[in-house]
Amino acid sequence: MSTGILGYVTIFVLAVFVGYEVVSKVPSILHTPLMSGSNAIHGIILVGTMIVLGNAHGPAQDALGFVAVLLATLNVVGGFVVTDRMLEMFKARPGGARAARPSAGSTGGDVSAGGAGDSGAGGGAGA
Template sequence: MSLIAELYIFVLAVLAGFQVIAKVPSILHTPLMSATNAIHGIILIGALAAAFAVHGTASLVIALLAVFFSSINLVGGFVVTDRILAMFRSEQEAGRSS
């Protein structure tokens, strides 16, 4: 596939993703974050599998960077989801969980 075709697909995916996320009601953002965390977990497993299967230093560095950034994205997603859920907890529930 040519570079132009790949860029075209990438731009279409970005625009479609933006349109889908922009139309999600505020009440559904927490479940959406949880679903994307599950997807990032799958991406992390794929990055780990790729890191073990590569041959060559450059490929290994790229695979390890993918593992690193995927881990940051996964942990950050769980932190944000926890903060969103904390906004919906009542004062009594917050006192029991501390």
């Protein structure tokens, strides 16, 4: 890669601002799912552990790399599955509370259809 250390620092600083802005308004009921969801995202360390294990030399590095990949995989799958389970609980929200609105008939239909599709996709992403 051509980017030098300053390039990486630039990316880092910009990412700080994006990270801060993107969650600036969260209702308190979503604090736990958001924590769990961002927990899954730092599971991206899995890509780093793969690179490290792939290029490991000797038993010590092999062992460290192996444990690292295992832990990172746990972080990724556990993080996304737990978050999805939490959010599953919220799926009745739009249909339930706002069903009184005249236009809610079609909206409710969309939501439940989306919900069914979601659980299928969730299984796919997990595997």
